[in-house]
Amino acid sequence: MSIDQNTKKELIAVFERALSIDKSRVTPHLGYKEIPEWDSISHMILINEIETTFEISIPSDQMVEMNSFSNILLFLDKNLLKKPS
Amino acid sequence: MSGIHHILYKKDSITLVNAESGTKHLLTELLLEGEITDALPFRSGLAFLYINNSLDDVIAYLSLLNTGLTLALLKNDLEASLKTDLESKYRPNLIFDPKRNKIPNTKQLAITNHEIGLSFFIYDRGSTGKIDPRIKVLLSTSGTTGSPKFVKLSGENLWANADSIASYLPIERSDTVPLNLPLNYSYGLSVLHSNLLKGCTLVTNVPDIISPEFWTGFNKYGYSTLAGVPFVYELLDRIGFRNKDLPSLRYFTQAGGNLSEPLKRAFYTYSKEKDKEFYIMYGQTEASARISYVPYDQLPAKINSIGTPVKNGKLYIDSENHELLYEGPNIFGGYATSMEDLKSYKNIPVLRTGDIARQDEEGFFYIVGRLKRFVKLFGNRINLDELERFLKEECPGASLACDNIEDKFILVSIVGDPMAFQNVKQSLFEKFKIHPSSVKLQFVKEMPLTKNGKTDYQALSVMYADDSQP
Numbered sequence: 001m002s003i004d005q006n007t008k009k010e011l012i013a014v015f016e017r018a019l020s021i022d023k024s025r026v027t028p029h030l031g032y033k034e035i036p037e038w039d040s041i042s043h044m045i046l047i048n049e050i051e052t053t054f055e056i057s058i059p060s061d062q063m064v065e066m067n068s069f070s071n072i073l074l075f076l077d078k079n080l081l082k083k084p085s
Numbered sequence: 086m087s088g089i090h091h092i093l094y095k096k097d098s099i100t101l102v103n104a105e106s107g108t109k110h111l112l113t114e115l116l117l118e119g120e121i122t123d124a125l126p127f128r129s130g131l132a133f134l135y136i137n138n139s140l141d142d143v144i145a146y147l148s149l150l151n152t153g154l155t156l157a158l159l160k161n162d163l164e165a166s167l168k169t170d171l172e173s174k175y176r177p178n179l180i181f182d183p184k185r186n187k188i189p190n191t192k193q194l195a196i197t198n199h200e201i202g203l204s205f206f207i208y209d210r211g212s213t214g215k216i217d218p219r220i221k222v223l224l225s226t227s228g229t230t231g232s233p234k235f236v237k238l239s240g241e242n243l244w245a246n247a248d249s250i251a252s253y254l255p256i257e258r259s260d261t262v263p264l265n266l267p268l269n270y271s272y273g274l275s276v277l278h279s280n281l282l283k284g285c286t287l288v289t290n291v292p293d294i295i296s297p298e299f300w301t302g303f304n305k306y307g308y309s310t311l312a313g314v315p316f317v318y319e320l321l322d323r324i325g326f327r328n329k330d331l332p333s334l335r336y337f338t339q340a341g342g343n344l345s346e347p348l349k350r351a352f353y354t355y356s357k358e359k360d361k362e363f364y365i366m367y368g369q370t371e372a373s374a375r376i377s378y379v380p381y382d383q384l385p386a387k388i389n390s391i392g393t394p395v396k397n398g399k400l401y402i403d404s405e406n407h408e409l410l411y412e413g414p415n416i417f418g419g420y421a422t423s424m425e426d427l428k429s430y431k432n433i434p435v436l437r438t439g440d441i442a443r444q445d446e447e448g449f450f451y452i453v454g455r456l457k458r459f460v461k462l463f464g465n466r467i468n469l470d471e472l473e474r475f476l477k478e479e480c481p482g483a484s485l486a487c488d489n490i491e492d493k494f495i496l497v498s499i500v501g502d503p504m505a506f507q508n509v510k511q512s513l514f515e516k517f518k519i520h521p522s523s524v525k526l527q528f529v530k531e532m533p534l535t536k537n538g539k540t541d542y543q544a545l546s547v548m549y550a551d552d553s554q555p
Contacts, residue, residue, distance in 0.1 A: 020510060020521035033293065036162075037514070037521075040295055041463055044320060045522045060325025064297040 003077045007054075011073055014053050018046035031068040054080060089221055089243035090151045095284035103140045104263070104302045105290035114200045115140075117148040124196055126207065129153040130178035131216060131427070135161040135168070138264045138273070140289040145181045145203050146268060154179065155216050155427065157223040157235060158269040164515065174233050175424055176214070180206040219430040223421060224271055224370050226466060236271075236370045237418040237430055245414035246373035247278035249395035253378055255336055255362060260285040260309035263302075265294060271374040272340050272464070276312050285309075295324060307333035314341030314464025318348055327355040336362035336381075340374075341464030342492060343452070349388050356381075367391035367452075370466075371436055373415040376400070377450060390449040391442075400450055402442055408456055409442035410435050460489035462523055469495070472517070479512050480505075484532045486540045490549070494523045498545045503528050527552065 015026040019037045032038055038046070047066060051057060056079060058066065066072050099112040132154045136142035142161070149156055157177070159168075161184055172180070172188075180188060181203070191206035222243060223235035262280045264287060266273030280287060288306055292298040294317060302308075311334065313321065318339055321327075337356075339349075349365065356363040365388075366378040377400060379392035394400040398413030418430035441454035458469040472487045472495065484500040495513075499506050503526070510521040533544035 018522070020514070040293060040320065041316065041520045042522065043295060044323060047323070060323065060328065063324045064295060064300070067296070
């Protein structure tokens with residue numbers, strides 16, 4: 001299963017904006033609280049930014065799963081595909 | 086009985102649970118009181134404790150509480166340069182900092198018993214100046230900035246605060262209390278003290294509230310209560326807290342700033358439906374934390390109020406400038422900005438809160454404005470003049486101003502070329518841990534001034550509001 005490259009690119013840009021970090025620091029393994037910029041405060045900003053950018057609503061029971069770049073990408077991949085394009 | 090060391094009088098019954106490892110201990114087995122007194126080369130002096138909410142942090146703090154030392158409680162992840170700045174300014178005799186392996190000119194002292202081992206850094210420089218023996222704890226006025234300004238609190242202050250809280254919150258001895266707020270923050274310290282007083286079980290090393298481990302731990306250990314600043318409630322709202330099944334939860338508290346009315350109502354409704362209680366409280370570090378609270382049965386009618394004063398406290402309003410004034414045994418003994426200030430503890434009869442308030446016919450108080458220039462972000466108070474000074478030092482010659490927009494973000498207005506000020510957000514984050522998304526930059530042609538020639542903050546926020554209109 002390959003993940004849509006545009007989604008990935010878009011998500012990197014979202015991370016860049018929400019955490020105010022350079023895109024070179026957004027790696028697949030980047031995890032919540034692993035860098036000072038990704039704390040509980042910016043996490044909420046990140047989630048909001050993801051929801052507006054991808055026009056998606058993240059159910060509250062999924063919130064705790066959104067704890068790394070790759071998990072978020074996986075979530076988007078699964079849920080964006082369901083939408084008719 | 087008074088004095089904060091008496092919070093430990095029920096220590097025989099107190100259990101501490103480490104949420105990370107799952108281990109349980111009796112507090113008496115962990116406390117290193119005798120061992121510390123025997124090992125320390127001095128009886129009084131200043132201790133710097135860089136802490137959060139781990140088992141070691143709690144034990145280091147409580148073990149030192151009964152010594153003659155004055156304890157400055159500081160955030161453990163403070164930037165290294167801020168730590169050394171503070172240390173050269175105050176010249177502490179002892180440092181507890183699990184984040185550092187080495188501190189120049191100190192020797193390490195390991196103190197252990199059967200259950201726990203803690204390491205302290207000791208300076209071999211003898212007495213570094215006299216400290217008023219009444220000063221027991223020093224807390225920073227803002228949780229984050231590493232500002233050298235401390236609030237001086239006595240053992241009596243801390244006791245009075247813990248005692249008043251324990252008398253209005255429905256704390257029971259059988260409660261299990263997660264220490265989910267840092268202990269260097271006056272609200273977090275209040276939670277520790279008031280629950281120790283009642284002999285509750287305390288949970289340390291509590292994971293982040295948005296991690297799955299926090300919620301497994303919630304039901305595994307059976308948390309009875311939860312404390313949070315407005316941001317925590319916004320977060321709880323977002324993660325679907327009100328849909329979770331939390332049978333052990335009996336009551337929850339909110340302080341550290343104003344929570345929006347819709348959220349207050351939503352959490353109140355939740356509490357009513359699930360047979361729990363919700364307490365909205367108001368305070369300041371200068372009052373060892375707590376000043377007032379809203380009794381639970383009055384909450385629906387007084388949802389926007391800060392309530393009525395705590396036990397032994399008195400609130401009233403200055404007839405001239407409408408400032409909220411407080412009297413009570415928990416008022417601090419003045420600020421310290423240098424070692425020199427530790428020589429004295431002042432008795433301050435009236436605390437001027439800096440908040441403008443009104444009172445309704447039934448005696449409830451409402452905050453309507455603010456006299457001092459500060460912003461409250463995520464429960465932390467940030468002095469806007471201090472930010473301004475810092476940014477002017479960072480950008481020499483620049484004309485700029487910092488203002489508060491509804492406690493949502495800081496507006497930095499700058500005269501000049503945006504390209505020259507690209508690092509403003511980053512430097513505020515590095516120095517003060519203010520998240521970049523909480524800072525808005527506005528570039529203006531010239532700095533508006535009032536008739537007296539001072540920065541016209543009102544004009545700046547109007548400019549911002551006009552520009553951000555869709």
